[in-house]
Amino acid sequence: MSAQKNRVATGGRIDRSKPVRFSFDGKTYYGYQGDNLASALLANGVTLVGRSFKYHRPRGIVTAGPEEPNALVEIGTGAYREPNTRAPQVELYDGLVTQSQNRWPSLDFDIGAVNSVMSRFIPSGFYYKTFKWPKDGWLFYEKFIRRAAGLGTGSTETDPDRYDKVYGHCDVMVVGGGPAGLAAALAAGRAGARVVLADEQSELGGSLLSERDRTIDGKPVNEWVEAAKAELAGMPEVRVLTRTTAFAYLDANMLSLVERLTDHIGPTATGPRQRLWRIRAKEVILATGAIERPLVYSDNDRPGCMLASAARIYVNRYGTTPGQRVVIMTNNDTAYQTALDLTAAGVSVAAVVDLRANPTGGLPQAARAKGIEIIDNSAITQVKGNKQVREVEVQSLTSDATGVVGSARHIYCDTVLSSGGWQPTVHLHSQTRAKVVWDDGIQAFIPGPIMPGQNNRSISSARGVFGLDAALKEGHQAGAEAAAKFGFSNVTGNAPSAEAEPESQPLRSVWIVPSNVPVGQGGKHFVDYQNDVTAGDVKLAHREGYLSVEHLKRYTTMGMATDQGKTSNVNALAIMAGLKNVSIPEVGTTTFRPPYTPVTFGVFAGPDKGDYLDPIRKTALHSWHTDHGAPFECVGQWHRAWYYPKSGESMHDAVNREVKATRDSVGIFDASTLGKIDIQGPDAAWFLNMVYTNAWTKLEPGKCRYGFMCGEDGMVFDDGVTSRISENHFHMTTTTGGAPRVLSWLEEWHQCEWPDKQVYFTSVTEQWAVIALNGPNARKVLEKVVEGIDISEEAFPFMTWRDCKVAGVKTRIFRISFTGALSFELNIPPSYALQVWRALMDAGEEFNITPYGTEAMHVLRAEKGFVIVGQETDGTMTPQDLGFEWIIGKAKPDFIGRRSHLRSDTKRTDRKHLVGLLTENPTEVLPEGAQVVEHVKDKPPMTMIGHVTSSYWSPNAGRSIAMAVIKDGRNRMGQTVYLPYEGKVVAAKISKPTFLEDGAPANG
Amino acid sequence: MLLISCPYCGPRDEHEFAYGHEAHIARPTLEQQQTMSDAEWADYLFMRKNPKGVHFERWVHSRGCRQWFNVARHTVTHEIVKVYKMGEPAPKLEQK
């Protein structure tokens, strides 16, 4: 086992009896159970963990939480590989494989680092300007940018993990399981409210997990946390979710959370990997804490530069120090606690450099008492070392802190910690679109008034009120008040309490820590580590006039990386404010949008993938189609038999055979997917008059009629045959794909426009299986199995329907046709459909009855010029455009779309019309969608006058056939037009859109 | 995700509903249709309000009772000011 050189002798919440093996960039290391990847790497002295995005500068771990901008790693291998995970959030498990990102060929020697030398040639604004101008710039730069864009690469294999989704409801949702959140959950839970407490870490406790010697109610904090956990676990109405990040705060108190169930175990785990929670709470308590801001000093990105609070977490919670000799720079008192804790752990703290003069607060005094040197009114002006901090230079500040004076003092160290104050974690508050406001006292944004319609409150450090005792009191009060709002007012127990905080002095804002050379002309003062934005870049943006926060972000890309600028936004705003000489809120505030931290797509998909993505609808005859080798075509959710290949047949062969046999003798087709709507009521006929373009009042019971539905804009919306069953009862059919939207359409007009009309609509699509018999011998087949009616032409003419029995099954037959051939459409209760189908197959054997699929159906209808809504139409075609002038009820006073047919534009006689196209070469089958031109040029652009909507080989016509919509088409009969495509030009003649003049008529 | 209180079913998640369009747009009567200009008809067909503030709109409980109803919703805050049935007049709002 390799030595963990930075592991301190004792302490931490790690289990030193349980070593855990992991690898980083191919090298094996050991940590302990309870470590995260960052703490384990630090323990092993691995400080170089990544290369920066733009300049490929060596980078180390900066934070101990989700705000980490540098230590982004790929974890896992093969299909399990996941990029851009934040090392402090990766729990260590045995066999964990991790890799650094954005380096080539290796982290230690990286060719991209040449960008660092070349940095003046890719200044800030490079991307912004590249996108903006010149217009071809992006095409030129794209390859370069894509290659340089240094985030990790995801796996290209199918995600092998499973994900889960669940909804939850509660009275009180508490986000954050630190002292404030725990106190809130306890108070609300004791009162009996239904509570959900979520925390992103592996265990509850928050900041208490990295306290060294604090107490609550006289007990060490760890004991108090354990007692709180046990009490919460015993409350039946309280649910505790650990390893759960509330990443989105949506409307009306809905939070989205991701619970990481097995990420800490790795690929050997069973069960779902993550779970998406959508929790609707009556009240939300945001106890999300605060994030420390780094100071912006020269070369503050050297590996070994870290937040002071992060070092405190590593040493107290994980028993590891970031280095052996530490210098701390601060503008406030809290960093002294880190100095004290490191000293207590035996780590050498060389000095605390305080930007303030003469700090006399409780913590600085305690540090002095421990013999820690404090260098006040001073700044770190230089950080030396490349892959690891080696030395700092410290100089005294001028009185306005914009420069330094005096000689530099050199201090050898391997770690520089900084604290620039604390920014409350206002992300979730901001996601509700509520404002944040600037607080001069703590020099940070705090939550402003909440949004109407949202019920939430931010408490404790999440609203800029710091201190353990305050956290406990605010938490208790918030939990009690929230519970009481919903009738749970009997809170037992008092607020927990902690000893008073040491007296402290205010921070001093020095937004750019001066160096001994002007900013931008020596070392780099990084503001946004992840996107490599420096104080110099903000200055450049200012000089070029990009002054508002939104411009600043786009110009520099500041805050636009995956960390959303958690550590950088305020610093950048403050620097811009300084340059403009205005207050920080005058520059603007930042708005945070979901997600708080990146969320894997898998958890959004959850189980809704593959066969479970969308329901599959199968007809009652599906098994017969499968048994007879039919491939299926997806039409909406329906799976429809496409064609029935015989052995050795290609699709083309099979379709030709089916089309020919149907036209010559008889074909049988499963038309069950046809949309069907049962319409009843005394106003049913009146209603049909309004939604169809033609007249329905006089249609007699027993008869059928074809109709077009239009939108109020006059354009074709759906078509189908509707039959009158009785005076107040109709049976409507719609296109297969259009059934749901037609039903919704009818309901909307009825409920919203004509609610006093008595009419009722019921979907009966799945209540009737439909078998269509088509072809000259259809009657001869049906005669053998029909009972109870005379099906002769005279007794049962075209466009009528009859009830009867077929093969012993009650059947309703419609004499309607979608092939133009003699046709009977049999409507049968679905459970009996297979029986009827088989009986028809037997009866038809002597006539070579041929099952045909949707492809043959398309060819058959096209041969006769029948349109398909959605294929021949696209929302810009009127019935008149399609050649159905006759179907418009001239005598009808009103129907939906009527007024639009009178608009000057819809009355034009040169609109696009539906026509036929006959290619000069009869074997040339045009591609659907091909554009039609009148005059061919040697290259585009050419004036396009229309396009092909349907195109097939017609075995009955013995040639290719096509339908097209062409400008002024009906007035161009016989004209030759051209279709340039795929490097050739095909000539075709405009014809009527019917292709079989001598075929048997539908009523034959 | 809005929480919409269907007048027939009670509060349900936005997922269950579908947005229609602006409410209270009366379809012109036949007489009006016969006298109105193309521009006036286009106004009925296409022109919709887009207020920064309370918008009256109609929704349908498409994955529930399938009933249409009206919603007065604030387009900035997304606050649902009132839900009311078809045929009921738009609520008068306090001037803020």
Ligand SMILES: [Zn+2]
């Ligand atoms: Zn409902």
